[in-house]
Amino acid sequence: MLLDGARATVRNAGMTPPTIAVTGATGFIGNRLVEMLGEEGFSVLALTRSASRAKPVFPKRRFPSVEVVQYDPNALGAWVERLEGCAGVVHLAGAPIAGRWTPSFKQAIRDSREYGTRTLIEALASLKSRPPVLISSSACRYYGISERGSFDETSQPIDTEDFLSGTCIIWEGEAAAAEALGIRTVIIRHGFALAMTPRFRRTLMTFRRFTGGRVGSGRQWISWIHRDDTCHVIIKALRDETMSGAYNATAPSPVRMADFSRELGSLVGGRLRLPVPSMIIEQVFGDGATVILDGQRVTSARLQEAGFRFRHPDLREALASIL
Numbered sequence: 001m002l003l004d005g006a007r008a009t010v011r012n013a014g015m016t017p018p019t020i021a022v023t024g025a026t027g028f029i030g031n032r033l034v035e036m037l038g039e040e041g042f043s044v045l046a047l048t049r050s051a052s053r054a055k056p057v058f059p060k061r062r063f064p065s066v067e068v069v070q071y072d073p074n075a076l077g078a079w080v081e082r083l084e085g086c087a088g089v090v091h092l093a094g095a096p097i098a099g100r101w102t103p104s105f106k107q108a109i110r111d112s113r114e115y116g117t118r119t120l121i122e123a124l125a126s127l128k129s130r131p132p133v134l135i136s137s138s139a140c141r142y143y144g145i146s147e148r149g150s151f152d153e154t155s156q157p158i159d160t161e162d163f164l165s166g167t168c169i170i171w172e173g174e175a176a177a178a179e180a181l182g183i184r185t186v187i188i189r190h191g192f193a194l195a196m197t198p199r200f201r202r203t204l205m206t207f208r209r210f211t212g213g214r215v216g217s218g219r220q221w222i223s224w225i226h227r228d229d230t231c232h233v234i235i236k237a238l239r240d241e242t243m244s245g246a247y248n249a250t251a252p253s254p255v256r257m258a259d260f261s262r263e264l265g266s267l268v269g270g271r272l273r274l275p276v277p278s279m280i281i282e283q284v285f286g287d288g289a290t291v292i293l294d295g296q297r298v299t300s301a302r303l304q305e306a307g308f309r310f311r312h313p314d315l316r317e318a319l320a321s322i323l
Helices: 002-013 028-039 078-083 103-125 163-181 198-208 227-239 257-268 278-293 301-305 315-322
Strands: 019-023 043-048 066-070 088-091 133-139 184-190 192-194 224-226 245-249
Touching: 019 028, 028 043, 028 227, 043 078, 066 078, 078 103, 088 103, 088 227, 103 163, 133 163, 133 227, 163 184, 163 278, 184 227, 192 227, 192 315, 224 227, 224 315, 227 245, 245 301, 257 315
Parallel strands: 019 043, 019 088, 043 066, 088 133, 133 184, 184 245, 192 224
Antiparallel strands: none
């Protein structure tokens, strides 16, 4: 693979390592990806809307190969020239979807993905030396929601009127424009990534107080993946020149919410797991409750055909590894 060979040449000749530009570098996936890229021998250009907030996230003593660059996801500027000569670009930026979905909140979710991706493509188009590969994010919600259906990379969206599905379709359409620039383009449809975050810690506290249980009906599917595996998918896509198009970043065995809660509860010692009614979630999050109450069974057939090896294919082991 091109990047593997380039890294070997760099090591042997003492040259500057290849640079990967990452938008959304301080986010949930981006933060860990930047760390893993450094471990793999890459330099990272961390594109962020606030350099002052991002620099403490990547202190030089821990991240010597990371350079923080402020950029505007809605406008071209001096940041664009920093993409010249990059070995690849990973586009993760987008407004968070967790929260109460007011009209302005929903608009921010869609605009950040549509216009943010469009600006990035315009930036790439303006370069004399374009990166050979773009890895752009999407989500499994691309397919819509279903309790009975099963989706792989060949599946089409079942409800384009669904807000998140429609957003993913627009998002992917903007990224696909990179192909016309001669850039190999890979779309990663992210599943529910597991890692030890503040929100997950709060969930654990709930289970340890014997009140954590299934949310809603418990029948909704969770197409989960360990966060480290998500980052490994991205790194493989950067290296593997045979990969292009869409790939589902989900573990081989999706589970229903009730089974997910049961596994988590057994690991943390929860005895009484009281369910959280859908009505409560809807009162708190409004339309945004769909992120928690709805799901879909998504498999990663194309990713596995590409030879990707999951480090955490089993849910219980994945949960245990992050506890």
